[in-house]
Amino acid sequence: MSRAYNFSAGPAALPESVLRRAQEEMLEWHGAGASIVELSHRGPEFMQVAVEAEADLRALVGVPDDYAVLFVGGGATTQQALLPLNFAAAGQAADYVVTGHWGRTAIRQAAPYADLRIAASGEIDGFHSIPAREAWRLSEDAAYVHITANETIHGVEFRDVPDVGDVPLFADFSSSIASEPIDVTRYGAIYAGAQKNLGPVGIGVAIIRRDLLERVGQPRADIFDYRLQLANGSMLNTPPSWNWYMLGLTVKWMLAEGGVAEFARRSAAKSTLLYESIDGSGGFYRNQVDSAARSRMNVPFFLHDDALDQPFLEEARAAGLISLKGHRVLGGMRASIYNAMPLEGVQALAQFMREFQQRHG
């Protein structure tokens, strides 16, 4: 087949122009005599790539100067372990608000390093809503409060920044960074794996209020130390340079397309269309997430009869719509509609869903 509309949750679709650029430069980058994936991370070629990627990411997300930007290998899960190591004293309280699978994952990474407290959890509700801020039980002595801004599997998203007072708010923005304006100043730290909205798999970013980097944290290897990473330009060791380069190309593409304001507009249009298709199906498709908490990025949905799951996936593939199978934790279907997914892809999915229902309803 030719290139399909790819609804994968991550690794996810990349803009075709980014892939074509990477393809053109695969044998040689800008007359350097070698591909960027073959050149030293400390040489002038990659340094240019790295510096531009940071400047562009700062411009795209709106990162103030008093926040550091780090590029981190190993994924967002690794960062979930690094947060308490860097920002909590051993055994210090840390408050976690759990709104889905990835909140639980964050807890497992932090548990060895902090007095981990569940300030609120949506589990009792099947993770169909965001627990009301009034019901959170926050610790006065917490090192930080942790939220998952968007839950990739359960499809719930914070629509507002919760007020947690003077305690720094840490947020996993893996699946929604750069999809709408963020007021970075409301957060102590924002982190994200890149493989959803920022482009390629294999690299992540951390945006950290600089004063927090003065915290002592806990005994840890150099490689786990954000301060040392910052002092070394995110190159304490060899970084995933090709992935960094691809992130840079993707960020440049987002800036050229109009930035986060434009992607917020597109995300609203795409997600509205998809939820309307589900809600208007008379129960043939369903999504149970509270409308106030529905993710604009990840839309899980279920067919009224799971015997139709396999035909749905097969017929969708035949129609050029791939990676719609839900995460094994939930089953069913999931359409991830990150920045690289055009409205036309969601329109094609909505049309396919109507036709599938006509054939099988």
Place this chain on the structure above:
Amino acid sequence: MSRAYNFSAGPAALPESVLRRAQEEMLEWHGAGASIVELSHRGPEFMQVAVEAEADLRALVGVPDDYAVLFVGGGATTQQALLPLNFAAAGQAADYVVTGHWGRTAIRQAAPYADLRIAASGEIDGFHSIPAREAWRLSEDAAYVHITANETIHGVEFRDVPDVGDVPLFADFSSSIASEPIDVTRYGAIYAGAQKNLGPVGIGVAIIRRDLLERVGQPRADIFDYRLQLANGSMLNTPPSWNWYMLGLTVKWMLAEGGVAEFARRSAAKSTLLYESIDGSGGFYRNQVDSAARSRMNVPFFLHDDALDQPFLEEARAAGLISLKGHRVLGGMRASIYNAMPLEGVQALAQFMREFQQRHG
């Protein structure tokens, strides 16, 4: 310029056929409707890539069944922290043999987690030799003995596997894995960043004797737990899938070229030619490493007058020879001649060195 001979120490040259294959498949992988960098790591397409890469790596390196193979994001430095976390009790002794810069780095990562002991160090000798095994002071209660099989910066390499009795031998093989036959059974663990001999930057491998994975280690995040990574097929979180794919292509290329026996032959030929060029220059070029410990992979050398360094680098680039600048720790020059560097590249470098000496000698 067109593609040059690239002597970068890592990220390093990749086989051109691997780059061309990646280029061809950049927009779509094998009729899947998307690039491999865009597809779920848990889907059938990437699972095929991952399984083949492990099988091929096992065949290439000769990994017995009682050793696990893990693919790890974050680089070899991260693994240097994971070793004590997984294999030493808190505060247990661990013996380190330091033969250059990367041995020192390994110590910095492990120090927070073990009673770190320097069993031997080549520092007194300027890291120009491997300390004789008889002089090592090993602890009886050590969790493991750690060596750096090849030092990328100082250009020294173990020619024999040291006998350390029943204590497991852990070795950083980042810059020499797959360059000659390894008797894996002599080691408890072998680990490597891929960006030198195994291909792309952004991923590493760990080859671990399975019984060692039963050790309790220390409290640690799930993401730092080798046992959990093994139980999850190296996909406890989203792995750097594109990098894994590139590693797989590079390993397939090495198998097709004749495997480690062939690369041992080529490495001997390449390194012999280069050291002869240096030693035969009448002091114009010099390398001070003991001939018995000289690396076949990384050849640091110095011009007799460092005022010639910049002209050397500029004239080399004009001759299509790039990335010869030495690491900032040592200065001077360095030619890294991993598996992807053909003999013709080293011949071109040797000829250039002769001509440069004639012009400037």
